[in-house]
Amino acid sequence: MAEATSTADPDPAAIAALKHVGLVGGLTETKVSCAALGDRLDASTQTASRRLQTLESAGYIERDVVGDGQWVRVTDAGEAALRAEYADYRRLFETDVELVLRGAVTGGMGEGRHYITLPGYAEQFRARLGYEPFPGTLNVDLSEESVRRRGEMAGIDAVPIDAWEGEDRTYGAASCYGVTLVAGDERYEEVHAIVPDRTHHDDDQLELIAPERLRDALDLDDGDAVEVRVAATSRADEPESEAASESPEDDDEGESPADAVETEVA
Ligand SMILES: Cc1cc2nc3c(=O)[nH]c(=O)nc-3n(C[C@H](O)[C@H](O)[C@H](O)COP(=O)(O)O)c2cc1C
Ligand SMILES: Nc1ccn([C@@H]2O[C@H](COP(=O)(O)OP(=O)(O)O)[C@@H](O)[C@H]2O)c(=O)n1
Ligand SMILES: [Mg+2]
Incomplete structure (x- = not known):
């Protein structure tokens, strides 16, 4: 089984960034700029860039950096982490x-x-x-x-x-x-x-x-x-x-x- 779906709790800030990556372009490959991601996260461009690095190291995204941004794809492990968050909210608000x-x-x-x-x-x-x-x-x-x-x-x-x-x-x-x-x-x-x-x-x-x-x-x-x-x-x-x-x-x-x-x- 993929390591990232194990019992370790992912960093909440990284998961928030992952959610926004997904909201911008879905879970398939999409172009993301750190400036735009920073705006969505109410954080600096540098912080957004760090979050993407963290997500990549955790195996939650794969990316290909190009001149005016980067192509980002949410991996299966990344999707599993988002689904775990989603499940928590469903349990919180639904019976x-x-x-x-x-x-x-x-x-x-x-x-x-x-x-x-x-x-x-x-x-x-x-x-x-x-x-x-x-x-x-x-x-x-x-x-x-x-x-x-x-x-x-x-x-x-x-x-x-x-x-x-x-x-x-x-x-x-x-x-x-x-x-x-x-x-x-x-x-x-x-x-x-x-x-x-x-x-x-x-x-x-x-x-x-x-x-x-x-x-x-x-x-x-x-x-x-x-x-x-x-x-x-x-x-x-x-x-x-x-x-x-x-x-x-x-x-x-x-x-x-x-x-x-x-x-x-x-
Ligand atoms: C309780 C339990 C503990 C396990 N611990 C290990 C382990 O320490 N190392 C390992 O390589 N596989 C471990 N496995 C997994 C087995 O190697 C294997 O993936 C799987 O259980 C094989 O099941 P199967 O014979 O039904 O295909 C464990 C499985 C169970 C059920
Ligand atoms: N509670 C259980 C556990 C195993 N089994 C079955 O018992 C056998 C032995 O389990 P196993 O895990 O060593 O074998 P496989 O799942 O690798 O075939 C398999 O045929 C399982 O499907 C079962 O019917 N009920
Ligand atoms: Mg078995």
């Missing part, structure tokens, strides 16, 4: 907003099972999600529209799974989003979309975990159409993510952060 991602069941690389069962992850799933996942990930090949929209997940509350140190290597962190999986008339509520920081898949693959083998529970085969409904909670709904401060060791029988997530699932 019951749900992100629905669509795609088809597919086979993966056969590695999901290995990662899901590693003790360093398995303990965290038990403590933070409240269940031991079936060993593997159900892979969903997202539609083009859903690949674009998955950036909105950045504004949704996720259960964090921390990086950990194995005997011979480190294992990366991941985020788990409470979702409902819908296939035809059937739905399965206790599912999480797991987004590893490190993955061999591109943005078009979404991996799901659940206590059961979902192919059996929902009678799924490769190519079957599914909907992944992501719970509508935003990070702004709770003052602080409890899960962020909880370590797997201090889990007890009490309410886990996952309980809070699940009650919000539509």
Whole structure:
């Protein structure tokens, strides 16, 4: 997955500049002058130029400087960052907003099972999600529209799974989003979309975990159409993510952060 869509919060000033670049010329290639961008941002030409440099370094735009300005194109990562902002505003002003991602069941690389069962992850799933996942990930090949929209997940509350140190290597962190999986008339509520920081898949693959083998529970085969409904909670709904401060060791029988997530699932 593109690095810039990871959990790092982008610089708000750069995002504001990105928004104006998009408003001037859409998300496809457009000619931008620093003076005009500065006017829109109520800032100097130099500041506008710096913002474009920042956006380029962050991978949010690509540009080609010419004599009287520059051609600027918003990248997929840039669009994802704007969509994450958009999702925040929708959640602020609209109620019951749900992100629905669509795609088809597919086979993966056969590695999901290995990662899901590693003790360093398995303990965290038990403590933070409240269940031991079936060993593997159900892979969903997202539609083009859903690949674009998955950036909105950045504004949704996720259960964090921390990086950990194995005997011979480190294992990366991941985020788990409470979702409902819908296939035809059937739905399965206790599912999480797991987004590893490190993955061999591109943005078009979404991996799901659940206590059961979902192919059996929902009678799924490769190519079957599914909907992944992501719970509508935003990070702004709770003052602080409890899960962020909880370590797997201090889990007890009490309410886990996952309980809070699940009650919000539509
Ligand atoms: C919980 C979890 C942790 C992962 N951590 C890593 C990692 O540290 N390094 C890495 O290269 N891939 C990591 N991956 C991603 C796998 O390499 C791979 O992209 C993917 O999970 C393969 O799934 P598949 O077999 O369903 O295709 C992780 C995957 C999961 C589910
Ligand atoms: N909760 C889950 C997890 C995995 N699976 C399936 O279990 C198998 C093992 O998962 P995996 O991630 O190791 O394999 P691939 O997704 O790489 O094919 C795959 O066929 C997944 O589609 C499932 O049906 N339900
Ligand atoms: Mg898988």
